[in-house]
Amino acid sequence: MVSMKLSHGLSIPSVGFGTAPLKGQEAYEAVKEALRVGYRHIDTAAIYLNEAEVGRAIKDSQVPREAIFITSKLDASIKTYQGALEAYEASLRALGVQALDLYLIHAPWPWEAKYSEHHAGNVAAFNALIDLYKAGKVKAIGVSNFDIVDLKNLQDHCEMLPQVNQIKCHVGHFPSELIHYCQAHDILVEAYSPLGRAKILQHETIHHLASKHGVSPAQVCLRYPLERGVLPLPRSSNPANIKMNFDLAFSLDEEDLAILDALTLESVEFGTPVTPKKP
Numbered sequence: 626m627v628s629m630k631l632s633h634g635l636s637i638p639s640v641g642f643g644t645a646p647l648k649g650q651e652a653y654e655a656v657k658e659a660l661r662v663g664y665r666h667i668d669t670a671a672i673y674l675n676e677a678e679v680g681r682a683i684k685d686s687q688v689p690r691e692a693i694f695i696t697s698k699l700d701a702s703i704k705t706y707q708g709a710l711e712a713y714e715a716s717l718r719a720l721g722v723q724a725l726d727l728y729l730i731h732a733p734w735p736w737e738a739k740y741s742e743h744h745a746g747n748v749a750a751f752n753a754l755i756d757l758y759k760a761g762k763v764k765a766i767g768v769s770n771f772d773i774v775d776l777k778n779l780q781d782h783c784e785m786l787p788q789v790n791q792i793k794c795h796v797g798h799f800p801s802e803l804i805h806y807c808q809a810h811d812i813l814v815e816a817y818s819p820l821g822r823a824k825i826l827q828h829e830t831i832h833h834l835a836s837k838h839g840v841s842p843a844q845v846c847l848r849y850p851l852e853r854g855v856l857p858l859p860r861s862s863n864p865a866n867i868k869m870n871f872d873l874a875f876s877l878d879e880e881d882l883a884i885l886d887a888l889t890l891e892s893v894e895f896g897t898p899v900t901p902k903k904p
C-alpha cells in the first residue's frame with residue numbers, strides 16, 4: 626500500500642476509508658469490505674456514532690491491528706483540556722483499541738455555532754492532544770476544518786503544530802491558499818468529501834479525463850488530490866465503488882491537472898463548460 630509521511634516521519638496510508646454517515650451494520654460491513662480489498666486507513670469520529678462498529682469490523686477483519694491506521698476525532702463541542710483527555714479514552718473504549726494512530730480536533734467551533742471563535746478552547750484541547758502524543762498514547766495529532774487563523778492560533782500558543790489538517794477538498798473546491806499554508810508548515814492535508822458527495826461525478830470534463838485514462842470519474846477525482854500531495858478519504862457502502870476508489874495506480878499529467886485546477890464549484894456542480902486557465 627502506498628503511503629505518505631507525516632512531519633515526524635510516521636507513515637500514513639495514502640488513501641483512507643471514510644465512514645460518516647455510515648452507522649450500525651452498514652458501517653460494519655463497509656469497513657470490513659474496505660479492509661478485505663486492501664485499505665489500511667480508516668477514518669471515524671466520536672460524533673459519527675459508529676466507533677463501536679468500526680472497531681468490531683477491524684477485529685473481525687483478521688487484519689492485525691498494527692497494520693491498520695485508525696483516526697478518530699474529538700467532538701467539536703469539547704474545548705477543555707480535561708474534556709479532551711476523557712473523550713480520547715472514550716473513543717479508545719468504543720473502538721476497543723489500546724491507542725489511536727491519529728486523533729484530531731474535529732472542528733474549531735461546535736457544529737451548532739459554526740465560525741464562532743474558540744481560540745482559548747482550541748489551545749486547551751490541543752494541549753491535551755500534545756500531552757497524549759508526548760506520553761506515547763497516540764501516534765499523531767492534528768485538527769480538522771481549521772482555517773489559517775485557527776492554525777496560527779495554535780502556532781502562537783502551543784509547543785507543536787498539528788501534523789494533519791483534515792478539510793473539505795475536492796475537484797471544484799480546492800482551497801489552495803490553506804493547502805499551501807499547511808504544506809509550507811509540514812501539516813499533511815487530508816481531503817474529506819473528495820468525491821464531492823458524488824455531486825461532481827457527472828461533469829463532462831471529469832468524464833473526458835476518465836476516458837482518456839481508462840478509469841472512472843471517481844478515480845480521476847481521487848487521483849487529483851494525490852497528485853497535489855493531499856490524502857483523500859472516500860466513503861462508500863457499495864463493494865464495487867469501495868474497490869474502485871482504492872485502485873488509483875495511474876497518473877494525471879500536468880495538462881490534466883491544469884484543467885482540474887480550473888474547475889470551480891459552480892462548474893462541477895451545475896455542469897457549466899470550463900475553459901482551462903492559461904499557464
Ligand SMILES: NC(=O)c1ccc[n+]([C@@H]2O[C@H](COP(=O)([O-])OP(=O)(O)OC[C@H]3O[C@@H](n4cnc5c(N)ncnc54)[C@H](OP(=O)(O)O)[C@@H]3O)[C@@H](O)[C@H]2O)c1
Pocket residue numbers: 642643644645646668669731769770791792816817818819820821822823826841843844858859860861862863865866867869870
Ligand atoms: N472532518 C470532517 O468534518 C468531515 C466532514 C465530512 C466527511 N468527513 C470524512 O470524509 C469521508 C468522505 O466524505 P463524504 O462521505 O462526505 O463524501 P464523499 O466520499 O465525497 O462521497 C460519498 C458519496 O459518493 C458515492 N460514491 C463513492 N464512491 C463512488 C464511486 N466510485 N462512483 C460513484 N459514486 C461513489 C457514495 O455512494 P455509495 O455508497 O453508493 O458508493 C456516497 O454517496 C466521510 O465518510 C468522513 O470519514 C469528514
